[in-house]
Amino acid sequence: MTDPALALTDVTFAWPGQGGFFLSCPDFRMAMGENVLLLGASGSGKSTLLSLVCGIATASGGSVRLGNTDLGSLRAGARDGFRAEQIGVIFQQFNLLPYARALDNILLPLRFAPARRARAGDPEAEAEAARLCSALGLPDGVLATPAGRLSVGQQQRVAVARALIGAPPLIVADEPTSALDAATQDSFLRLLFEQAAQAGSSLLMVSHDERLGQRFDRVIRLEDIVTTERAAA
Ligand SMILES: Nc1ncnc2c1ncn2[C@@H]1O[C@H](COP(=O)(O)OP(=O)(O)OP(=O)(O)O)[C@@H](O)[C@H]1O
Secondary structure, three states, rough: OOOOOEEEEEEEEOOOOOOEEEEEEEEEEOOOOOOOEEOOOOOOOHHHHHHHOOOOOOOOEEEEEEEOOHHHOOOOHHHHHHHHHEEEOOOOOOOOOOOOEEEHHHHHHHHHOHHHHHHHOOOOOOHHHHHHHHOOOOOOOOOEEEEHHHHHHHHHHHHHHHOOOOOEEEEEEOOOOOOOHHHHHHHHHHHHHHHHHHOOOEEEEOOOOHHHHHHHEEEEHHHOOOOOOOOOO
């Protein structure tokens, strides 16, 4: 039997400090190639769960597995490299380098990920970046433009191209449509799904927006897979 793309088992985690936030996730799995939307209200712990999935935060108990690798078995440096190889991340604020060309932003994850760079067609990864931009509806000329000079919609597509390049097995997206109107959201999601499917990537998106649900293989409410507690003030 093939490993799931992602498996969280008996995971526990607490942010340190007063008013600490505790989260536990007994069992959450995603199949290879599956698209899952995780719905939750603001402050419910969606970004915390994504941090655990990406290995940015480390579970205090249980296991987070991507394919056949347990993130907890990796030292910090190895975990960073593993993340760069295996996960394409689309942040809410896109996190592009504003003074770097869109092309350099898209190629950035490949610097830390030799296997992903090879999948992107090293040494011609620029051609793959151009193909992704065109497939995502970005006009010619965007690649050479500093990211900070692009429109919000264009920056968002550049952020998606950066996540998709080199076909990472998992794409993680944190509220990537929050800055868009409904019509633009729909075309954006269609392109993201098409390109993720072409790359064979699984897609885990978190949002508070129930309207996005119809395009996904599975829609889950955060409270159905995690329990959370806040320390008394
Ligand atoms: N870096 C951090 N350090 C300490 N506590 C944190 C940190 N990040 C989040 N928290 C705590 O975890 C709780 C859940 O936050 P989280 O960002 O995971 O929720 P969310 O569902 O993603 O919210 P939003 O939709 O508003 O982004 C917060 O209320 C906060 O108390």
